Amino acid sequence: MTPPTVEPPDVESGARVSDIRPSPARARAHRLWGGRFATESAPALEALNRSVGTDFRLWPFDVRSSMAWAVALWDAGVLTLEESQRLEMGLAAVHQQLVDGAGPDASDEDVHTMIDRMLHAEVGELSGRLHTGRSRNDQVATAARLWCADAVTALDAAVRALQDTLVDQATALGDALMPAYTHLQRAQPVAAAHWMLGHFWPLERDRARLAAAGRSAMAMLPLGSGAIAGSAYPISRVLLKESLGFAAVSPNSVDAVGDRDFVAEVLFATALMATHLSRLAEDLIVFGSSEFGFVQFGEAFTTGSSMMPQKRNPDALELVRASGGRALGDLVALLTTLKGLPSGYSKDMQEDKRALFDAVDTLMLVLPAAAGALGELTFRRDRMQGAVSSAMMATDVADYLVARGVAFRDAHRAVGVLIRMADAQGVELHELPFAEYATVHPDFAIDVFESLSPRRSVERRNIEGGTGPDALRVQLVAARAALAPPRETPRGNGVVIASR
Ligand code: ARG
16 A cells, blocks of 8 residues: 655755764665775765655655566566565565555665665565666656656646536626726626636646646656667667556666756646646735625634734735745746756756655645635625626627617727716716716617626626526536546556546
8 A cells, every 4th residue: 555645754854054974874874875885975965866755756666676686686587576576575674564564774875775665674685686787867867757646646636626626616706796807807707616717727627737747757758778878788778668567668778867848847737737726816805805895705714813803814825825935936947947058868857756746745735725715705796796887788788779770989988088088076887877878879768677687697608618608508517527536647558447
């Protein structure tokens, strides 16, 4: 049983100053290098270089690909069947220890050396043969790809849960109306459910982007590329790719160990998703202010003020909003690290995981909080509807003239004059006497006041994608349909894994 791997590990992330001490003698034994060094490396280097605090969580994937590697070494005639099986059993035991809570010790440089140390404890000197023909360069690229595929599956489920809440709230809003805003100025009336679903579709595109990023991660297997030139042993990479679920083997070892495009793709998908969440949060925060009063926050996702007893602050939504900046920072950190690197692997690439894990962890925290905060909102339909002023039907009044054969441009000008008159008299458009309408344009008749009804304005917009009730019904069905079947992620070997 593999624990949920997108959970933050129970270890320090990153080195601390207290890590700067000479590593114990046994550390040297499980280092995967060191023969050519006569003296100990500097404690400051060890502290900087040590990545196990971050990459520990790759362990399920590193164990899995090591098992596949043990089989491939037997297939290549490097190990006997008995040796290969002992390694596999040893790795299974290591897996179990890690499931049971074993963690890195002070001597472990990274997750790969940690597993090497633990395997040595299980199978003795035989463990030293597992590293034949491979390098941590192809190892870490493989494990990180497997981790990404797993993470996007977990993210997909979390996004779907938020989308479910959006659809539920849209449904509950029924036929309530509200102003829609452009430039945050009252523009036209819409069904409140239409506004709510306006936040559904960006997330739907995010899910497609995440699925594509997951496919990119599984598109090619780096294992077998060695450090940079390819393995010198007759390893069956096809066997490896099949057993690990990749679509193909990498066609170029230099590229394979230096490629982090798949990390960038996950980080772009998460950055854009966090941007969408940030905008949703902003709408809700603004609409929850006393000035708008469209929504009332619940209690489970808000906090009080230590000074002002009356406050109920939308902290969850504010932190959702802030995650947009953080996720973008992670994407920028990765791309900035990659740009200008020479081809092949450089140690700079070790830093990719900080950005990757931070972004995924952030989204995994933020998505349930966004869903929770949204789910406990109460909508104040009276306030929403009350904010629809008759000037918002100005376009409908212009359309009224157009229906009587007036050119839209002339109609637009006539209504503009009416608005100016209403402004000057300090009244709403519907409060202006009909006599004024008649002076502005001869085609106005008394029934023009019907076009000032917000409900009518909305009902006229049944075009696909519009806010009219028929169009909205279709949209709601489409939104539910998008969530209905689990999105199927084809993995490399053609096996279709349903990601719920
Ligand atoms: N911890 C390293 C990383 O995450 C593993 C690869 C190390 N390779 C090397 N040549 N030192 O990138």
